[in-house]
Amino acid sequence: MSDITVVIPSYNSIATIEAAVESALSQTIPVNIIVVDDGSKDETVTKVQQLVNQNANLTLIVQPQNRGPSAARNRAISEVKSGWIAILDADDYMYPDRLRKMLDVGVNEQLDIVADDLVRVPAIPQPASGTRLWADQPIGLVRMDAGMFALENLNARTGSRRELGYLKPIIRTEFLTANAISYNEDMRLSEDYDIYMRCLLAGARFGLIDPCGYFSVDYPNSLSKEFASADLRRVLDRDREYLTHSGLTAEARQSISRHKMQAYKHWSWMHLIERVRERDLVGALATFAAPPEIGATLVTRIVRHALGKEPVPQSVEREAKVQPIEKILAAS
Structure with missing residues (x-):
């Protein structure tokens, strides 16, 4: 039995799903992996099934229709038997030693949620540099409460797209079960912010640490999605x-x-x-x-x-510092 299960919701992810799954399979500790396909119209299911046939610790669940990432994550979490859950998006990937480092912190510090400051990278093979989401300098261990978390999700404070709601932590399974917390399936926007906030309000011990190697890939036009x-x-x-x-x-x-x-x-x-x-x-x-x-x-x-001007800025523009990947990961 592994101590941690990686949950990957997927929708039309044929171009990225293999890299995401392979990064989970390459972890330096044993992991289980559950991919939930959310009604893809491309060949994502075929690709993941090929990987399932080669890896006993990889499971594929196919949703009959698209219900959104929250429902997909909930479906996977309902199958988790391990002590911890790790969230990974289908278009992102992880450094091999990431989950071991985070699990060590979670156990040693008796935390319910451990998040590492993620690294944003361009959509190119093996990027040499990237930017940290939240802090450009080492932070050690920051213990988060509901007030601080809400504050660090304000555009006017963090800068554009540097809010902590983007984090992809590991979460203690027993905490979610004991508090009956799951993703809100009516949300397709800020669903991560919502579940982390509800965990904090329920008393979760939440620690934020330096990057351990979650790479969030910035794809062209990723900022252009308009929500209703x-x-x-x-x-x-x-x-x-x-x-x-x-x-x-x-x-x-x-x-x-x-x-x-x-x-x-x-x-x-x-x-x-x-x-x-x-x-x-x-x-x-x-x-x-x-x-x-x-x-x-x-x-x-x-x-x-x-007047033909740009819309009123909703955030300060605090540019993240571009740094070599090796330097970013050295902080942890």
């Missing part, structure tokens, strides 16, 4: 739910409230765009029935749009 206002509204609704938690500290309440306002701004802008596209004047005007800060943001963005 309904997806953004679910993020806003989750923040509202967190604020009802009875055990919130003043710091956590303030940080979550700020994240809620960020989500509110994102939702209101997309909702306004959708109403205008549908020529729904009443619905568009109703969007302004919001707190003054939201209305002011909408007006400013409308003016800038009318």
Whole structure:
């Protein structure tokens, strides 16, 4: 029995799934691997089945229809028998010794969640350099609570796409089971942020460490996906739910409230765009029935749009420092 199971949701991942699976198979400790194909239309299932035929510790589950990454992860987690679960996206990959290092920290520090600061790399073979997600300098072990986690998911603080919701940690299986926590299957946006926040609110001991070798691949046009206002509204609704938690500290309440306002701004802008596209004047005007800060943001963005300028920046632009991969991994 391995101590850890790698969960890989997959959808139309023929170009990347083999590299992801091979990186899990190459770990320096025994692992189980569960790939859940979420209704792919390409040859992903065929490719993974070939790998399953060659590796007894690899399992393939095929969803009959596409239900999103949260449902795929939940399906895999329902089959996990090991003490820990590792999350890996089908278009990313891991360094061979990553899970051993993280598991050592989790056991020695008695943590429920261990996340390493991931490394963003370009979509080229064997990249020589990359950027850290969160911190450009070594951090050692940072113990995370709900307030700090919400704070470090604010665009205005972290910079564009440097929020901690992108992390792919290992999670103690017993903690998820004991607290009946799973991925919210109605979310296709910020579902990682949501489950980590709910774990923290349930008392999870969460440690963030220096990079151990999770490589998040930046593909062309990966920033161009436009989410519907309904997806953004679910993020806003989750923040509202967190604020009802009875055990919130003043710091956590303030940080979550700020994240809620960020989500509110994102939702209101997309909702306004959708109403205008549908020529729904009443619905568009109703969007302004919001707190003054939201209305002011909408007006400013409308003016800038009318002037042909870029939309109002929703984040500071704190550029990540490009460093050699060897230097980034040396911190751990």
